[in-house]
Amino acid sequence: MPEVDWSGILDVLGDGVVAADRTGTVVYANTAVERLLGWPGGGLKGQPLVVLMPERLQPLHEAGFQRYLATGVARLIGRAVRVPALRRDGTEIDIELTLSSQRDELFVACLRDLRDRVELERQLAVTRYMAAATGAAARLSERLELDHVLDVATSTLARDLDAALARVWLVDPATNTLELRASAGLSTGVEASARQRLDIATYPLALGVVARTLRPVVRNGLAGDPEFDQAWLEREGLRAAAVYPLLSGGALRGVLAGFFRHELPQEVIEVLGTFAVLVASSVENARLYVQAQAAILARDEFLSMASHELRTPLTPLLLNVQSLARLAASADVVPAEKVRAKTASAARAVSHLERLVARMLDVSHLQEQRLVLTPEPLDLVELLGQVVERYDPEAKSLGCRLQVTAPPALVGRWDRLRLDQVISNLLSNALKYGRGKPIEVTLRPAEGGAALTLRDQGIGIAPDDQAKIFTRFMRVAGETKYGGFGLGLWITKELVQAMGGVVTVESAPGLGSTFTVLLPAGAYAPLEPVESGEPMESGESGEPGEPEHGSAGGAA
Amino acid sequence: MTATNDDPSVLLVEDEPDVRQSLREVITEEGYRVSDVADGRQALEYLRTHEPPAVVLLDLMMPVMDGYEVLRAMKQDGALARIPVVVISAAAQATLEDVVTTGGASLCLRKPISLDALFGALKRFC
Numbered sequence: 001m002p003e004v005d006w007s008g009i010l011d012v013l014g015d016g017v018v019a020a021d022r023t024g025t026v027v028y029a030n031t032a033v034e035r036l037l038g039w040p041g042g043g044l045k046g047q048p049l050v051v052l053m054p055e056r057l058q059p060l061h062e063a064g065f066q067r068y069l070a071t072g073v074a075r076l077i078g079r080a081v082r083v084p085a086l087r088r089d090g091t092e093i094d095i096e097l098t099l100s101s102q103r104d105e106l107f108v109a110c111l112r113d114l115r116d117r118v119e120l121e122r123q124l125a126v127t128r129y130m131a132a133a134t135g136a137a138a139r140l141s142e143r144l145e146l147d148h149v150l151d152v153a154t155s156t157l158a159r160d161l162d163a164a165l166a167r168v169w170l171v172d173p174a175t176n177t178l179e180l181r182a183s184a185g186l187s188t189g190v191e192a193s194a195r196q197r198l199d200i201a202t203y204p205l206a207l208g209v210v211a212r213t214l215r216p217v218v219r220n221g222l223a224g225d226p227e228f229d230q231a232w233l234e235r236e237g238l239r240a241a242a243v244y245p246l247l248s249g250g251a252l253r254g255v256l257a258g259f260f261r262h263e264l265p266q267e268v269i270e271v272l273g274t275f276a277v278l279v280a281s282s283v284e285n286a287r288l289y290v291q292a293q294a295a296i297l298a299r300d301e302f303l304s305m306a307s308h309e310l311r312t313p314l315t316p317l318l319l320n321v322q323s324l325a326r327l328a329a330s331a332d333v334v335p336a337e338k339v340r341a342k343t344a345s346a347a348r349a350v351s352h353l354e355r356l357v358a359r360m361l362d363v364s365h366l367q368e369q370r371l372v373l374t375p376e377p378l379d380l381v382e383l384l385g386q387v388v389e390r391y392d393p394e395a396k397s398l399g400c401r402l403q404v405t406a407p408p409a410l411v412g413r414w415d416r417l418r419l420d421q422v423i424s425n426l427l428s429n430a431l432k433y434g435r436g437k438p439i440e441v442t443l444r445p446a447e448g449g450a451a452l453t454l455r456d457q458g459i460g461i462a463p464d465d466q467a468k469i470f471t472r473f474m475r476v477a478g479e480t481k482y483g484g485f486g487l488g489l490w491i492t493k494e495l496v497q498a499m500g501g502v503v504t505v506e507s508a509p510g511l512g513s514t515f516t517v518l519l520p521a522g523a524y525a526p527l528e529p530v531e532s533g534e535p536m537e538s539g540e541s542g543e544p545g546e547p548e549h550g551s552a553g554g555a556a
Numbered sequence: 557m558t559a560t561n562d563d564p565s566v567l568l569v570e571d572e573p574d575v576r577q578s579l580r581e582v583i584t585e586e587g588y589r590v591s592d593v594a595d596g597r598q599a600l601e602y603l604r605t606h607e608p609p610a611v612v613l614l615d616l617m618m619p620v621m622d623g624y625e626v627l628r629a630m631k632q633d634g635a636l637a638r639i640p641v642v643v644i645s646a647a648a649q650a651t652l653e654d655v656v657t658t659g660g661a662s663l664c665l666r667k668p669i670s671l672d673a674l675f676g677a678l679k680r681f682c
Contacts, residue, residue, distance in 0.1 A: 311646035314668035316578035322671040323582050
């Protein structure tokens with residue numbers, strides 16, 4: 001039997017083998033360990049064993065070594081452990097270490113290179129993260145409710161993507177703040193249900209930065225980073241953060257943030273970025289879904305109200321027509337007065353219907369911003385007079401006195417029909433909600449334009465409702481008491497805005513309301529009050545041969 | 557045809573002036589005495605200070621006091637509870653039927669109301 005050359009055998013081993021004596025000095029190292037740790041040509045022999053371990057682990061090793069020598073109690077011997085090893089060039093690599101001792105005189109360490117396994121594990125983690133993101137995509141699309149989307153987003157980030165803390169804030173455009181809406185992972189004392197708010201314009205930390213720049217902040221090694229709360233990071237042992245803007249068509253909808261206790265490899269950061277895009281699109285879908293639901297509800301309410309409003313004037317129309325038909329069938333001669341009265345009543349019903357239909361069309365035009373204004377030279381005082389005259393019978397039947405204060409004339413260039421509509425809407429509202437008490441209508445020149453004020457002493461509007469009254473389909477007064485589309489003030493506001501003006505309200509419940517319309521000369525032509533009702537020369541901006549009472553000089 | 561004191565009387569409760577006027581006119585022409593008011597509160601005031609009418613024609617959506625409140629008040633008032641109420645409204649059919657089955661109205665007429673439907677209802681209760 002040939003003699004066994006142990007050294008030759010050890011040199012062909014893939015794993016490293018190193019032996020040390022009781023003083024901790026290396027007495028043997030095979031080729032594999034020299035290659036693995038960068039000590040070629042037998043350089044390791046005679047070195048202290050601690051040159052193979054990172055400085056931070058040396059005291060630990062020293063203590064364990066001395067304890068073993070003193071007591072014979074081994075903690076590591078015979079057991080494979082995963083530790084970092086120090087290469088001669090100062091870099092660290094992960095190894096699997098197995099120790100054995102021979103008669104307490106020789107200590108043998110077997111080192112297995114784990115770099116391939118570490119890489120494999122890293123790849124497996126990335127694969128797992130990608131699978132998690134894909135799974136989340138399926139769960140995100142299961143339901144369209146916002147709460148579901150936020151819950152899936154944060155729980156996936158915390159549970160599957162290994163974030164210690166996952167949070168979503170959503171933008172409140174009205175206040176330009178981020179509102180905390182969902183949270184998963186460690187407890188921070190600020191729960192999502194508290195709906196914490198951060199001011200986007202001023203919040204100094206990463207969330208504010210992301211919301212302002214619309215760019216993600218992804219950082220490994222957060223120590224000393226001024227964009228993070230250092231005390232908190234330290235307390236929670238957080239080492240990495242990934243904060244993403246949730247964007248839709250370039251507009252900020254919210255922020256997704258993950259905080260991690262480990263550093264994030266590049267591949268994982270890429271998966272997180274993809275996940276953030278996925279969450280953003282789901283948040284946007286949820287938002288559109290809520291909007292669509294609200295729009296459907298509003299449409300249904302509108303259709304029901306429209307049906308009610310259109311059916312009401314059909315009653316006098318039908319009654320008058322049928323009544324005329326009866327009279328004609330029963331008598332050869334029908335008194336002319338009766339025919340006149342009934343046809344006039346039917347005609348009124350028809351024009352009432354016409355106004356309703358026109359208003360419904362206006363709504364659709366205003367909604368699509370297709371409203372075209374046709375300004376013409378116009379005396380506001382004369383127009384106001386016409387509208388007041390039209391509402392006079394209604395005011396009389398309600399026992400309501402209309403007090404009008406106006407200069408002799410107030411001339412400018414406006415869209416006659418639209419302005420008629422604005423005044424009519426406000427006046428009919430004042431009559432409707434005015435409890436029959438006097439209504440003051442005041443027209444005066446103001447700030448180069450005109451100011452129209454309607455003051456009633458009716459039921460008034462609660463402070464909380466004063467902004468709502470200008471929105472669509474909104475009637476803050478009881479629905480069974482006051483009819484209407486709930487569109488009048490919305491249309492009024494839209495029309496006045498289209499003319500470059502503003503409409504405001506001052507009111508208190510029980511004390512009545514005052515609506516003020518400020519119309520600028522603005523968009524069309526300068527407006528000058530004239531002291532008499534005398535017609536003026538039409539300016540160059542007027543249509544030839546058109547105005548009876550021309551624009552104020554037309555010096556546009 | 558002119559109504560006399562012996563003719564059955566109708567209380568018409570309707571806020572819309574044109575609707576009120578045209579209803580009053582055709583009902584009068586048909587030979588009934590008509591009193592009309594523009595909201596629920598006026599209706600209750602009228603009912604509590606006048607001989608009970610043969611029938612009340614009651615709109616639902618009105619300012620000050622709506623038709624639902626008038627119906628409730630009438631049902632709780634022994635003197636008024638038995639006066640038949642015909643609801644006239646442009647509300648949805650289901651809403652109107654509900655007013656009859658649970659609100660205590662005797663009949664409902666959905667606007668627009670035809671002469672035949674109107675006179676049929678008046679004949680039934682007068």
